[in-house]
Amino acid sequence: MGSDTIEIVGIVLGVLAIISVAARFYVRHSKKAGFKWDDWLILLSIVDMIVTDAVAVYAVSFNPTGPETATIATDTQDYDEADQLYTKLTWSLTVVYYFTASSTKLSILLMYHRIFSIDRALRRQIWALSIIVACYWIGCTVANLTNCIPMKYIWLNSLADPRYCFNYNYYWFAAGMIEALIDTLILILPIKAILGLQVTVRQRLAVISIFMLGAL
Numbered sequence: 001m002g003s004d005t006i007e008i009v010g011i012v013l014g015v016l017a018i019i020s021v022a023a024r025f026y027v028r029h030s031k032k033a034g035f036k037w038d039d040w041l042i043l044l045s046i047v048d049m050i051v052t053d054a055v056a057v058y059a060v061s062f063n064p065t066g067p068e069t070a071t072i073a074t075d076t077q078d079y080d081e082a083d084q085l086y087t088k089l090t091w092s093l094t095v096v097y098y099f100t101a102s103s104t105k106l107s108i109l110l111m112y113h114r115i116f117s118i119d120r121a122l123r124r125q126i127w128a129l130s131i132i133v134a135c136y137w138i139g140c141t142v143a144n145l146t147n148c149i150p151m152k153y154i155w156l157n158s159l160a161d162p163r164y165c166f167n168y169n170y171y172w173f174a175a176g177m178i179e180a181l182i183d184t185l186i187l188i189l190p191i192k193a194i195l196g197l198q199v200t201v202r203q204r205l206a207v208i209s210i211f212m213l214g215a216l
Helices: 003-030 037-062 081-115 120-145 168-188 191-195 201-215
Strands: none
Touching (some): 081 168
């Protein structure tokens, strides 16, 4: 999959996310249902996503060769001023990413808590998973901030000198695996409660399908 295709897919998914959140607020406002913590968290996530995308576009626009330069792992080619600024911006986006991702997960969990408020067992599971998400958020943020000590070695070049930096590829892989596990747990969390609803099988499957849309 080419970079252009990835960008197009990212833009489409971003637009769909904005439309979905806008529709959510419109419906809750029109129904006079009021806004809860899960609504504000998902709104914060969307705003953060827009800012992140804007910064990413800016980083590439002023330094089109930045992405290519960042893939050159050598200790003989230090970044120039433009490359260092590009690296600082993209590195900061990785820190912000965990805020966006974690606030989205917490928004979903808070929505579960609101919808399934009478199920005590499920509520305990929701709180437990919320704590895990918060720990993941804090842990990954700290790891990003301490990737290299001193921090300047993050943007001097792409070598990631092992004398000052830990192996970011291993960290990124581990963080991704943990996040995938958390996402899976969030998706399957309400299934048992939904299966217990006093409705037809078709209606249960329809409700489960709606929740499974979160996998997108």
